[in-house]
Amino acid sequence: MASPCNNNNSSVNGFYNFLTQGLNNLHQNNNNFMSMQFMSKVLSSLQSFHSQLTILVQRLCLPVGGKWLDEYMDESSRLWDVCHALKSAISGMENYYSSASNIASSMDNYHHFTPELSHQVIRAIKVCQREILGLEEENKSLMEARIQPLCECINKNITSESKLNEFNGFRGVLYAMKSVSSLLLMILLCGVAYCCSSSCFAFQQTGYDHHHHHEGNNNNNNMGFGSNFMASMGRLQHKVAEEIEHEINNNGQAGILLHEFTQAKVAMEEVKVELERVMVYEEEYEEVVIEEKVENLKHCFGFLRCGLETITGQLDDFFDDIVQSRKMLLDICTHN
Secondary structure: OOOHHHHHHHHHHHHHHHHHHHHHHHHOOOOOOOOHHHHHHHHHHHHHHHHHHHHHHHHOOOOOOOHHHHHHHHHHHHHHHHHHHHHHHHHHHHHHHHHHHHHHHHHOOOOOOOHHHHHHHHHHHHHHHHHHHHHHHHHHHHHHHHHHHHHHHHHOOOOOHHHHHOOOOHHHHHHHHHHHHHHHHHHHHHHHHOEOOHHHHOOOOHHHHHHHHHHOOOOOHHHHHHHHHHHHHHHHHHHHHHHHHHHHHHHOOOEOOOHHHHHHHHHHHHHHHHHHHHHHHOOOOOHHHHHHHHHHHHHHHHHHHHHHHHHHHHHHHHHHHHHHHHHHHHHHHHHO
């Protein structure tokens, strides 16, 4: 009976192909690149890439107690840390959503907006808008602490291509996973947490060019990933950078770029503007317009809430996957 280790090359190449296909699917996305739907797809891809990595590690017949296990643990710890930062950003948005929803709900009880009543609601809206500024400042700090290591991980060059074949090709697989996961984590942080510009996606291409240049001269099957998944990464990175620039230009400022979040902010501002008209013109306003704006505000926050719940659920599932994968590989090493 053939040893499962004899299929190392096909397993490793299969993983590179899986990464490439997943990245291409994200690049061909038809949703807004800063929408909850796209963020959910990015997170789903990250989770499936990690699951495939864990499956591959079991197939490679790696030496018990080898350095590969430490490297795998380091990578899974990095995923855990950044995903916890994402969850923290989402928690802040949930608090904002809760405050804003209370404002919209309270307006259901009013059938006529007097200047006094309008003043009370405007004051509540302004408090909520100040919460956004505080949330964005917190998220900016959270983002700045993590963005540089992610950029460095993507731009990192491999000094010797022979290193990629160490541990039956595991070293190359882990290099690929670190690069891809760093890009996906950056997309998630820029969408859900904070983004100041598209410049964080202006990666140096020296690492990619280095591999592409040597690929034609290298017949080792494990090196076939040299241009495929990296080219797919480059296309996705370029597309996301364009979308970020577009969103920042539309919003007129940096901050939380998540589409549903910015839509909710705009809807709240529109309600405030209509209520300010009531204060200025008193009876000279159309109440139906305010009702329409309030309904739109509720719809926007409904979409935001659904999206936040979806992403939170995915993150919790991913945390479970990471814990189970770490335990499984430790058990394998312990019992071998």
